[in-house]
Amino acid sequence: MGRTAVSAEDIKLKLVEAEEPDENDYRLQEQVGFILRKAHQRHVSIFAAHIADLTPPQFAALAKLHDVGETSQNQLGSLIAMDAATVKGVIDRLKARGLVELSKHEVDKRRLLVNLTAEGRDAIERLIPIARDITQETLAPLSAKEAAIFMRLLAKLA
Amino acid sequence: MGRTAVSAEDIKLKLVEAEEPDENDYRLQEQVGFILRKAHQRHVSIFAAHIADLTPPQFAALAKLHDVGETSQNQLGSLIAMDAATVKGVIDRLKARGLVELSKHEVDKRRLLVNLTAEGRDAIERLIPIARDITQETLAPLSAKEAAIFMRLLAKLA
DNA sequence: TCAAATTCATTCGTATGCAAATGATATCAA
DNA sequence: TTGATATCATTTGCATACGAATGAATTTGA
Numbered sequence: 215m216g217r218t219a220v221s222a223e224d225i226k227l228k229l230v231e232a233e234e235p236d237e238n239d240y241r242l243q244e245q246v247g248f249i250l251r252k253a254h255q256r257h258v259s260i261f262a263a264h265i266a267d268l269t270p271p272q273f274a275a276l277a278k279l280h281d282v283g284e285t286s287q288n289q290l291g292s293l294i295a296m297d298a299a300t301v302k303g304v305i306d307r308l309k310a311r312g313l314v315e316l317s318k319h320e321v322d323k324r325r326l327l328v329n330l331t332a333e334g335r336d337a338i339e340r341l342i343p344i345a346r347d348i349t350q351e352t353l354a355p356l357s358a359k360e361a362a363i364f365m366r367l368l369a370k371l372a
Numbered sequence: 373m374g375r376t377a378v379s380a381e382d383i384k385l386k387l388v389e390a391e392e393p394d395e396n397d398y399r400l401q402e403q404v405g406f407i408l409r410k411a412h413q414r415h416v417s418i419f420a421a422h423i424a425d426l427t428p429p430q431f432a433a434l435a436k437l438h439d440v441g442e443t444s445q446n447q448l449g450s451l452i453a454m455d456a457a458t459v460k461g462v463i464d465r466l467k468a469r470g471l472v473e474l475s476k477h478e479v480d481k482r483r484l485l486v487n488l489t490a491e492g493r494d495a496i497e498r499l500i501p502i503a504r505d506i507t508q509e510t511l512a513p514l515s516a517k518e519a520a521i522f523m524r525l526l527a528k529l530a
Numbered sequence: 531t532c533a534a535a536t537t538c539a540t541t542c543g544t545a546t547g548c549a550a551a552t553g554a555t556a557t558c559a560a
Numbered sequence: 561t562t563g564a565t566a567t568c569a570t571t572t573g574c575a576t577a578c579g580a581a582t583g584a585a586t587t588t589g590a
């Protein structure tokens with residue numbers, strides 16, 4: 215045989231060593247779920263640095279109430295992607311701080327109506343400009359063009 | 373004056389009505405943080421549909437231990453982006469289920485070493501192929517080309 | 531019409547996720 | 561060497577997040 219015979223096995227080993235996609239090789243750090251979780255963590259951290267006295271879900275509730283006006287608790291939850299149990303906790307805490315007020319629906323007695331208080335309205339109007347900064351800072355690692363593409367694809371994914 | 377005089381004010385109003393970017397208009401649904409949260413929620417839901425008996429953080433801990441072998445609890449946490457308090461809870465639950473085992477570091481008595489048990493190793497090796505499916509399904513709304521672009525930009529953001 | 535199905539809200543249990551405080555151990559620097 | 565720092569782990573408290581169970585009220589459909 216010729217010198218340094220190379221078998222198919224050898225070639226396969228070579229490829230593996232060269233970091234070919236390998237069935238036995240699972241890279242956690244490259245999985246979309248893992249990176250999505252980290253990106254979300256980073257955003258929450260940026261949010262907290264700008265708005266210390268409100269969480270992103272609390273802000274979302276106030277912003278949506280400001281947008282649509284009085285709604286039921288469950289309806290609000292579906293608007294901001296929170297299940298009933300979660301939205302209840304968020305609204306309870308906003309109520310305890312006087313930012314929203316609750317009332318019973320006159321016709322449908324199952325429903326609990328939520329509305330901004332004057333204080334809640336002042337707060338959200340004051341915070342919205344800061345929220346714009348938070349969005350900017352979150353997207354800062356991307357160019358304007360990249361950010362536009364990213365937002366389009368992220369929306370398709372969500 | 374000519375008929376139908378148009379003032380600058382009128383034009384500004386027109387633009388606002390035509391949905392120009394308006395300073396007084398904040399669209400929660402278009403903010404990166406809000407969509408990031410929803411995309412993450414969707415991924416967790418897909419994960420749960422495929423792997424019912426493990427959460428994504430628990431899976432991440434097992435996958436990373438499988439990758440790097442025995443490490444300290446804090447080190448593991450930094451590898452999978454979890455703070456000390458969070459990783460402790462995750463490891464406690466994995467230990468309670470017999471998937472990891474803990475031991476003291478012989479030299480540095482502060483450290484708590486974590487390692488897979490045989491059962492934990494079996495579990496993670498069995499689950500990794502399923503995790504690939506989860507990644508696929510999460511990215512399914514995107515074409516292959518879009519997914520590649522998205523992953524690149526998401527990584528820059530995280 | 532009225533029983534079945536649905537909707538709204540609440541509660542419970544479990545699991546992240548993080549800030550802050552604490553204690554034990556290790557390292558650094560004067 | 562030792563006093564100041566830093567690191568590792570734990571604990572507490574608070575805030576999402578969601579499945580499942582429950583009860584009240586409403587809507588639907590046979």
